Amino acid sequence: MNIAIYGYGNLGRGVEDSIRRNPDMKLVAVFTRRSPESLTVATEGVPVVSTENIMEWKDKIDVLIICGGSATDLPEMTPALAKSFNVVDSFDNHSNIPVHFERVNKIAKENGTVALISCGWDPGMFSVNRLYASCILPDGKDYTFWGKGVSQGHSDAIRRIEGVIDARQYTVPVEDALESVRSGKNPELTARQKHKRECFVVAEEGADKARIEREIVTMPAYFEPYDTTVTFITAKEMKEKHSELPHGGNVIRTGVTGKEDCHTQVIEYKLTLDSNPEFTGSVLVAYARAVCRMAKRGDSGCKTVFDIAPADLSAADRSEIIAHLL
């Protein structure tokens, strides 16, 4: 399977790391909007190509994994690239997924390509688990918790405050809320009851720290609805203790079965990730395998993780997975 990466940021590097762990896959090119000479990739011998020249690669790529941002990149890139390539993206703006789906589906159908959108862990593996659990326990309630992990959006919001040099924000699930959900009590939880926010900030010398803290904790939508702590640290501490991108979370469904709903059943899916972009990249690569197979079978159009049978993700053949994993 010949795989190419479009965009070489944290996610692109995560995809690259995963490809080398899958012997049935080969990384054939990395496309960049930057000057190709400025970029060195980790995999030896792989050409770095300007995105302007991608059409020269049309017949050399089985699946193109698009590693762009959801705000402005993917809404343009995925439809444009799905004209000529089978693609996978990680579009994660949940409320805009239906619109993105329709746009990509039209183009992929017209051009006979397969385009899998919104892959990763949320959307992605968390979505699959929400679906499985809701189908098994129709009389139940879903909960999703995130963290402990770095939220890039919230970190960026703090960095925009005057006097802030750098910031890192951790989203932390509230342990009591998790336990209450697991117990089957079906609690109604506010944003504040589910998550808290821990902020680490490097301030300019002489900056008014009290004002910075006030601006953070009162910021609407981002921090005001949560219990937020702000800790000022040095640039050195930031580098030493907060340079990684851990994340994770829990999808929990509690449901009832039996006479008069007498039995509680709890399904929980939990991720504890040292590296968010490397895990997300690993999911994209597994789904690229399925996309390649669907395209070879003559399928086309926009797909989501809901449409992929688990067997299509595996490098092993059917008799092997039946014998060893069933």
Added chain:
Amino acid sequence: MNIAIYGYGNLGRGVEDSIRRNPDMKLVAVFTRRSPESLTVATEGVPVVSTENIMEWKDKIDVLIICGGSATDLPEMTPALAKSFNVVDSFDNHSNIPVHFERVNKIAKENGTVALISCGWDPGMFSVNRLYASCILPDGKDYTFWGKGVSQGHSDAIRRIEGVIDARQYTVPVEDALESVRSGKNPELTARQKHKRECFVVAEEGADKARIEREIVTMPAYFEPYDTTVTFITAKEMKEKHSELPHGGNVIRTGVTGKEDCHTQVIEYKLTLDSNPEFTGSVLVAYARAVCRMAKRGDSGCKTVFDIAPADLSAADRSEIIAHLL
């Protein structure tokens, strides 16, 4: 969707409970090997029919859910019934699954039916989670823990000991082992290190309890490889405290990503079930929906949970699940 149940024990009743929670499904008949007059089912108006007369129902059933035992029932029943019906079974003898698959596949292909085997939670949801996790993290290690829950096989083994009136055996995962796995240490664990066995026994009056306990804890394969505790209780206590069938467990995969395998990633799927047969029944019913759809699309042959795209399990349509669960 017209569903029928073949066999009305604990699992059959669990399937029945789930069907009434799925408005797109209708229970049309319950088949029994017992005398039909001797059986009253929970759903009003549903006929109880002798298994001898099942062929009269050939065109009235979309999917037949076979609720028999794996030791002797299902190896005979599933191939025989797959000649005339789309079927779902819960065959759980892991090492014999490949043989069962081949037998059922041949018959289902020849007769144009769809037969899903080995559905439930293990095999079933645990298998799906082992597969997803191994595809995402190829450089990793799998662990499956069971319990806390009642093992019918181990309870039966105790009941066969002279002087035992009744017994209930709980399989209990060892918490330290779970924590060691979750930490990403990839421990090598013996059977004894992973699970312990708690036995509750009602003995005949005057029975030699020391001998019964010794026979239990030294029983090869069943108890000898584990730390086993034996507690003698009264028949009244057994009825009051041990009449339910809880179960559950954890599927955990820990893997590595990144430069020099520097990042540990942990995926965990956990079930905490008040009722094992009702949860298993709920899984069978969700998969019956997929079987019905595959048959309508003209598919045939033996299937496993690996072959089913998650979307096929859902009563909701595609745009709805994309908008609300992705």
